[in-house]
Amino acid sequence: MLTKAEKTKLFILETASPLYNEKGISGVSIDEVLEATKLTKGCIYGHFNGKEDLSEQVVDFSLKKMSQKLAVIVSQGKTSKEKIFLYLDFHKNPIDTFISGGCPIFNTAVEADDHFPSIKKKVATVLETGLRGLSTILKDGIANGEFSKELNADVFAFKILSAVEGGIVISRTIDSKKLMIELIKDLKKELEQYTL
Numbered sequence: 615m616l617t618k619a620e621k622t623k624l625f626i627l628e629t630a631s632p633l634y635n636e637k638g639i640s641g642v643s644i645d646e647v648l649e650a651t652k653l654t655k656g657c658i659y660g661h662f663n664g665k666e667d668l669s670e671q672v673v674d675f676s677l678k679k680m681s682q683k684l685a686v687i688v689s690q691g692k693t694s695k696e697k698i699f700l701y702l703d704f705h706k707n708p709i710d711t712f713i714s715g716g717c718p719i720f721n722t723a724v725e726a727d728d729h730f731p732s733i734k735k736k737v738a739t740v741l742e743t744g745l746r747g748l749s750t751i752l753k754d755g756i757a758n759g760e761f762s763k764e765l766n767a768d769v770f771a772f773k774i775l776s777a778v779e780g781g782i783v784i785s786r787t788i789d790s791k792k793l794m795i796e797l798i799k800d801l802k803k804e805l806e807q808y809t810l
Contacts, residue, residue, distance in 0.1 A: 619661070622653075622657065622661065623661045625651065626647070626651055626653065626658065626661060626662075626668075627671060627672055627675040628675075629647070629650050629651045630642070630647050630650065630651070630668065630672045631672055631675055631676045631679070631713060631718075632713060632714035632715055633646055633647065633650060634669070634672045634673065634676065634718075635676060635713050635714060635715035635716065635718045635721055636714060636715030636716075637715075638721065638725045639669045639673070639722070639725055639726070639729075639730060639733070640725065640729065642669075643665075644658065644665055644668070647668065669730075669733070670732065670733060670736075673718070673722055673726075673733050673736060673737075674736060676713055676718040676722070677718060677719060677722070677736060677737065677740045679713065679718075680712065680713060680717070680718050680719060680740075681740060681743070681744070683704075683712055684701065684704060684744075685747075687700050687701070687704050688700050688701050688747075688751070693755070693760055694751050694752060694754050694755030694758070694760050694761065695755060695760060695761075695805065695809060697751045698748070698751055698752070698755075698774070698805060699802060701748065701774070702774070702778070702798045702801055702802060703798065705717075705778045705781070705782060705794070705798065706791070706794065706795055706798050707791050707794070708781065708782040708785040708786050708791055708794050709785065709786065709789065709790075709791050711782075716782055716783070716786050717779060717782045719737060719740055719741060719744075719779065720779045720782060720783060722736075722737050723737045723741070741775070744775060745771055745772060745775055746771075748770075748771035748774055748775060749767045749768050749771035750767075752765060752767035752770055752771055753767045759810060760809065760810065761805075761808045761809060761810065762808045762809075762810055764808060765805075765808040770804075770805070773801075774801060777797055777801060778797075781793070781794045781797045782794070
């Protein structure tokens with residue numbers, strides 16, 4: 615059971631998460647967080663040591679939330695192929711995303727690259743973990759005879775992650791999910807070529 619202070623902190627993180635995801639770390643002010651949460655500055659600063667600490671914790675929260683959601687969805691697959699397909703289907707609609715504003719992994723990666731080295735490390739860890747996870751699923755599929763040994767699991771995992779993250783950005787920029795849906799179908803079709 616969470617304490618009142620823990621509940622308040624969680625509420626701040628949950629409320630600030632979509633703001634940061636939509637506007638970026640530099641684009642969100644403490645005043646916007648105050649307005650969204652309807653809390654006082656003293657309350658915010660009682661839980662966070664300034665904007666930098668708030669930003670780091672919001673990014674942590676968003677990345678963890680996204681990673682956990684994906685893990686739950688992917689774990690519902692019984693076969694390696696089902697798991698990969700579930701991962702792909704989760705990203706089919708980049709306009710209406712799990713966390714408002716698109717994928718927090720990519721959104722944060724782009725901004726953190728030049729300006730926030732500590733946050734860049736966090737994003738790198740999430741990306742590497744996701745890449746390893748996809749690769750492991752594909753390698754398991756090869757090991758259990760589901761996929762051909764011709765499938766290069768590491769490269770295909772990188773292709774999936776790169777295509778999905780890039781597809782989300784382009785789809786959100788042109789405000790259309792049509793090509794993303796086709797991209798997902800195409801990635802599935804390519805994986806089918808390795809299915810035994």
